Amino acid sequence: MDETVTIAPLTRECGAVHELIGRLGERWTLAVALTLRNGPVRFNAIRRAVPGLSQQMLTRTLKTLERDGMVTRTVHPSVPPQVEYALTEIGHSLVKEGMRLGAWAQMHLPEIDVSRASYDSGPGGEI
Secondary structure, three states: OOOOOOOOOOOHHHHHHHHHHHHHOOOOHHHHHHHOOOOOEEHHHHHHHOOOOOHHHHHHHHHHHHHOOOEEEEEEOOOOOEEEEEEOHHHHHHHHHHHHHHHHHHHHHHHHHHHHHHHHHOOOOOO
């Protein structure tokens, strides 16, 4: 018997969640958020704390996090101006969940390594 499966179209809310999760999964998002977990940090200190992160990508990541309400930007009047970034309450909750995901990955990495090695040595070969 042939069954037809109907998939409901994505709702606006599902699309928004998908977009947000994609942004949170970008390469630098959690690294920057983790750098801010202990309090306000200046731009160059963030850049030094995250190896491989360019000035342009840090600027883009901070703007996105600020736009999403996860980071605040404070400009201190000085010459040159000093800018500090800090996590908001929602930013702290992101860090908490990111750390949980990291712990999960660390816990399961040995199993995943075994599975990858098995797959890579099989008829399917490496990806």
